[in-house]
Amino acid sequence: xxxxxxxxxxxxxxxxxxxxxxxxxxxxxxxxxxxxxxxxxxxxxxxxxxxxxxxxxxxxxxxxxxxxxxxxxxxxxxxxxxxxxxxxxxxxxxxxxxxxxxxxxxxxxxxxxxxxxxxxxxxxxxxxxxxxxxxxxxxxxxxxxxxxxxxxxxxxxxxxxxxxxxxxxxxxxxxxxxxxxxxxxxxxxxxxxxxxxxxxxxxxxxxxxxxxxxxxxxxxxxxxxxxxxxxxxxxxxxxxxxxxxxxxxxxxxxxxxxxxxxxxxxxxxxxxxxxxxxxxxxxxxxxxxxxxxxxxxxxxxxxxxxxxxxxxxxxxxxxxxxxxxxxxxxxxxxxxxxxxxxxxxxxxxxxxxxxxxxxxxxxxxxxxxxxxxxxxxxxxxxxxxxxxxxxxxxxxxxxxxxxxxxxxxxxxxxxxxxxxxxxxxxxxxxxxxxxxxxxxxxxxxxxxxxxxxxxxxxxxxxxxxxxxxxxxxxxxxxxxxxxxxx
Numbered sequence: 001x002x003x004x005x006x007x008x009x010x011x012x013x014x015x016x017x018x019x020x021x022x023x024x025x026x027x028x029x030x031x032x033x034x035x036x037x038x039x040x041x042x043x044x045x046x047x048x049x050x051x052x053x054x055x056x057x058x059x060x061x062x063x064x065x066x067x068x069x070x071x072x073x074x075x076x077x078x079x080x081x082x083x084x085x086x087x088x089x090x091x092x093x094x095x096x097x098x099x100x101x102x103x104x105x106x107x108x109x110x111x112x113x114x115x116x117x118x119x120x121x122x123x124x125x126x127x128x129x130x131x132x133x134x135x136x137x138x139x140x141x142x143x144x145x146x147x148x149x150x151x152x153x154x155x156x157x158x159x160x161x162x163x164x165x166x167x168x169x170x171x172x173x174x175x176x177x178x179x180x181x182x183x184x185x186x187x188x189x190x191x192x193x194x195x196x197x198x199x200x201x202x203x204x205x206x207x208x209x210x211x212x213x214x215x216x217x218x219x220x221x222x223x224x225x226x227x228x229x230x231x232x233x234x235x236x237x238x239x240x241x242x243x244x245x246x247x248x249x250x251x252x253x254x255x256x257x258x259x260x261x262x263x264x265x266x267x268x269x270x271x272x273x274x275x276x277x278x279x280x281x282x283x284x285x286x287x288x289x290x291x292x293x294x295x296x297x298x299x300x301x302x303x304x305x306x307x308x309x310x311x312x313x314x315x316x317x318x319x320x321x322x323x324x325x326x327x328x329x330x331x332x333x334x335x336x337x338x339x340x341x342x343x344x345x346x347x348x349x350x351x352x353x354x355x356x357x358x359x360x361x362x363x364x365x366x367x368x369x370x371x372x373x374x375x376x377x378x379x380x381x382x383x384x385x386x387x388x389x390x391x392x393x394x395x396x397x398x399x400x401x402x403x404x405x406x407x408x409x410x411x412x413x414x415x416x417x418x419x420x421x422x423x424x425x426x427x428x429x430x431x432x433x434x435x436x437x438x439x440x441x442x443x444x445x446x447x448x449x450x451x452x453x454x455x456x457x458x459x460x461x462x463x464x465x466x467x468x469x470x471x472x473x474x475x476x477x478x479x480x481x482x483x484x485x486x
Contacts, residue, residue, distance in 0.1 A: 034410045036437035037459055041392045042408070044441070048389035048483050050154035057485050058156040060239040061143045062230045062270075063179075064221035064246040065161035066189040068140030068470060071129040073194035073213060077102060079203030086205075088328045090288045091252040092116040092215060102194065102213050106202055109209035109332040110312055111469075113286040115216060115252045122217040125192055139170040140191050141221070142245035142283055145471045149397070149478035151175050158237045160230035162220045164188050178233045179226020189218040193470045209332055209371060210402075210466035214286075221249035224263050231270050241279045241485050242271065244300060245474075248285035250292055261295060268299045276360060279383055279485060283477055284309035284317060288328060293320045301350050302357040306365035306384070308477035311339065314368050318342045321349040332371065336457060337422040339368055343377050344424075348449055365484070369394060369476045372416035373457055376480060380445065380452040384484045388443050391458035397479035398460045404467035413461040423455075 051057060077099060086104035089097045092114050098121075105112040116122045129135050139145070147159040151172050159171070160179040167188050168177055194213040199206060224246075234242075244267065250260055271280055282304040287293050297320065301307065309317060315330035322345060331338075343366050350363040364382035367390075368375045374394040378384040396408065403409055423431045423444070433442055443456040 031415070033415060033437035034413050034461060037415065037440045038408050038410060038413075038461060040438060040440055041396050041458070041461075044389045044392035045396055048386055048393070050482055051486065052154065055486075056154065056156050057241065057482075058158070058237060058239045059147075059150045059241040059243060059481075060158040060160075060230070060234055060237055061147045061150070061243040061245065062160035063143060063224045063226050063244075064189075064249060065139065065141040065144045065163045065167060066191045066216070066218065066221060067167055068138045068191050068193050069126060069129055069135060070138065070193045070195055070470065071132055071135045073102065073106070073196045074200060074202045075132050076125070076129055076194065077202070079103075082203065088288075089114070093118050095121060098215070103202065103205055105211075105213055105329065106196060106207055107205045108329050109198070109207050109211050110329045111211050111213070111286060111310065111473075113214040113216070113248060113251075114288075115218070117217075117254070119217055122192070122215070125215075126190060129192060139167060140193070140471065142285065142474050143243070144171060145474035146243060146245060146283070146478040147175055148172065149475045150482060153479065153482040155482060158230075158233060158239065160226040160233075162225040176233075176237070179229040187219075189216065189221050191216045191218075195469050197466055198464075210469055211332075212469040214470065216249070218249050218253070221246060222253035222255070223259075224250075224267070227263070227266055227270065231266075231273070234270070234274065239274075239278055241281060241481065242274055243281045243283060243478075243481075244271065244304065245283035245285075247292075247296065247300070248287055251287050251289045260292070264295050264299045268303060271300070271303045279306065280304040280361065281306040281308065281365075281477075281481060283307075283474070284313040286313065287316065288326055290320070290324075290326050293326065294324070297321060297353065298357070301363075302353040302359045303361055305361055305363065305382075306367070306481070307346075307350070307363065308367040308369070308473075308480065310473050311368065311370040314339060314342050314346075318345055321346060333416065334370065335421075335425070336373060336375070337425045339370065339375055340455065340457075341424055341426065343368060343375065343455075344448055347377065347451075347453070351449065351451070367394070367477060367480045369398065369473060369480070370460075371462060372460055374398070374460065374476070374480065375455065375457045377453055377455050378484070380454055385486050386483045387454050387456045388441050388458075390480050390483045391441055391456040393483055394476050394480035395458040395460045398472065398476050399463050401472050401475045402466050402468055403463035408461060409463070410461075412463055412465045414464050415459055416462065
């Protein structure tokens with residue numbers, strides 16, 4: 001796999017590229033690289049625009065939505081109530097499991113999302129959260145957050161979610177909402193977002209980075225309640241891109257017998273119903289239910305053109321595809337070389353599933369977003385375009401969203417970088433490339449199992465004063481897609 005790739009790196013080395021080390025480098029006003037990186041990323045964004053008029057791209061996004069309630073985790077939870085060591089649980093049934101599970105991910109700075117089967121405890125947590133200063137409400141869920149990002153960037157959007165009229169008011173009027181029975185009043189699913197900042201303390205533990213722990217007690221989203229009406233509207237809308245998201249709400253939900261498999265079969269049929277001219281993207285999330293993950297590897301992954309994920313989800317997907325095992329937590333700041341090796345492995349394994357399942361679609365795009373960098377792999381001569389610009393767009397969106405500011409704030413930015421990076425862990429650093437802040441995005445061609453691909457890696461101007469964490473991945477993934485479909 002790597003022999004052809006390594007031969008090409010002689011030319012790649014003439015390009016100046018970046019590396020993201022596994023440690024934080026101190027950043028101060030003397031770090032002129034920040035301004036240089038910013039200027040080049042903005043340059044790429046400004047010269048690459050979304051088409052308008054008859055050429056305006058259209059995206060259809062399912063499934064589901066919720067109301068998010070954001071609260072400071074260390075204010076809501078009491079460390080003194082923790083009995084025993086941090087521990088992982090697939091679902092949360094009592095306060096002891098909640099505390100152990102939260103600390104398990106908090107100490108790693110890792111994102112997590114869990115179903116809480118104890119409705120009474122969940123309601124109590126919501127009520128306690130509402131009493132705290134700074135608690136806020138917002139629209140949540142992968143699909144609506146991605147829908148809003150596509151709309152902001154100039155796309156025409158069809159969004160599927162069963163939501164109340166109140167929650168629908170948070171969605172831009174020009175986004176078409178389906179799957180919502182307005183003649184029946186119902187309660188929105190609520191997600192409790194436990195946020196924390198980098199270096200925040202919780203008892204004896206310190207968070208290495210800002211992140212969030214999400215719990216939910218959903219009723220509508222696990223059933224993909226909007227799926228059928230979404231399917232009825234797809235032919236008329238005729239999207240250029242179909243995005244499948246929100247399936248993690250099925251994780252550890254108490255389904256009746258084979259209902260989950262039946263719903264996933266309908267998702268598969270919905271993907272297959274689309275013409276090959278409609279690209280399809282699957283947005284990964286935090287999964288711990290192995291049975292669900294294995295179903296996704298047969299009912300969804302073989303039939304999509306693209307998949308997006310963060311560093312935790314990357315390791316988990318790689319583990320499931322390669323070993324049939326769940327990886328609960330991973331390095332929150334992985335080496336570029338490690339992430340790229342995992343992307344190559346996923347590409348090969350999913351391509352094998354494309355063949356096994358005789359899919360008319362082949363995986364042609366993988367986007368991995370981490371705290372420090374964006375990495376996008378696309379197959380050469382596929383329908384995906386402007387990979388370098390897409391990496392720049394995703395990087396800028398990461399900073400803007402987390403800082404909650406349209407402007408790129410250099411006084412609230414830092415880079416995780418060193419002088420160079422290796423593109424793989426497999427060849428004793430024979431494929432190193434070097435950093436030039438005037439041209440900070442690394443792009444190169446290589447060959448994976450006979451397939452010619454392009455890989456681009458872009459730095460993130462990390463927001464040092466995080467205002468938002470939940471929803472960052474959705475916005476980043478959507479931003480990475482907006483320039484790649486023409």
